[in-house]
Amino acid sequence: MKLILTQQVAGLGAPGDVVEVKDGYGRNYLVPRQFAILWTKGAEKQIAVIKKARAAREIATFDQAKEVADSLKGLKVVVKAQSGKSGRLFGAVTAGDIADAVKAAGGPDLDKRRIEISNPIKTVGAHQVTVRLHSEIGGTVNLTVA
Template identity: 90%
Template sequence: MKLILTQQVSGLGAPGDVVEVKDGYGRNYLVPRGFAIQWSKGAEKQITVIKKARAAREIATLEQAKEIADSLKGLKVVVKAQSGKSGRLFGAVTAGDIADAVKTAGGPDLDKRRIEIDHPIKTTGAHRVTVRLHPEISGTVSLNVA
């Protein structure tokens, strides 16, 4: 199945890329969640629009990505959430919560789609989260859930 990606998909590609995937993966996962659209000659024209939007959000250079990664290392990020007595949260900390907390801590404005959370953050305490800044560079954010 030939698809055009509309969002970043780890291990597959970036928005605007034309990819070939198995039928079930495309039909049951990528298309219903809005990660991709069906490829056609008419949809091929949308690739330029998707790539322009991606370029506007993209971190321009490798040096800029390195600077942002360095600024994230020394940043103290605190996310406040409601929890029970045992330290377990009511819900989980999302990528949007982390992006907002980084911005309020004085860090760069991050796109929540670039934040990769390996496992759901459902407890208070210290956690580490990866941020994909550039295809070659990713930074880590140390956050404290209080």
Template identity: 65%
Template sequence: MAKIILTHEVTGLGAPGDVVEVKDGYARNYLIPRSLATPWTKGAEKDITAIRKARKAREIATLDDAKAVRDSLQAKPVVVSAKAGDSGRLFGAVTTAEIADAVKAAGAPAIDKRKVEIGQPIRALGEYKVSVRLHADVAATVTVKVVAA
């Protein structure tokens, strides 16, 4: 078992700054190469406080703040523009990063692209429902309107 420090939120494992033990292969082949974690050392222990401070500055602090952001996001659709053909089919698909940028442009706090959950790939113009995890206990269902660029 490998002891690691998470640098990003990993679903089912923990939040940034948490020290967890995972199987060696999972740490070596998945978490560390994707910069989701760093190996635990005595020297790296001091990095945990810096990671936790950065996380607190980025995340939505309280449950009430998360609910307020959820209400504002659900009130109006988020518009994403993408290149599309004559039939309304997109060249490619709308990504979670594009949706996170559109949410930020709509006036909400910056949201990590990994917190945006798309059920099926968005490959055509129209309106879609997308889930955004704002807090551990709060998720918003956002209407994403895809328009031709």
């Protein structure tokens, strides 16, 4: 099955890429979650629009990505959330919450889709979160949930 990615998919590609995947993976996972659209000649024209939007919000150069990674290292990010007596949160801290907290702490404006949370953050305390800044550079955010 030939698809055009509309969002970043780990291990598959970036928005605007045309990929060939197995029918079940495309039909049952990528298309329903709007990670991809079916490839047609008409949809081929949308690739330029998707790539243009991606270029506008992407960190352009390797050096710029290094600067952002360095600025994230010294940043103290605090997210406030409601929790029970045992320190367990009512819900979880999302990538959007983290992106907002980084900006509020004086850090760079991050795209929430670039924030990778390996395990759901559901407890109060210190956590580390990875941010994909460039294809070769990743940054870490030291996060405190209060």
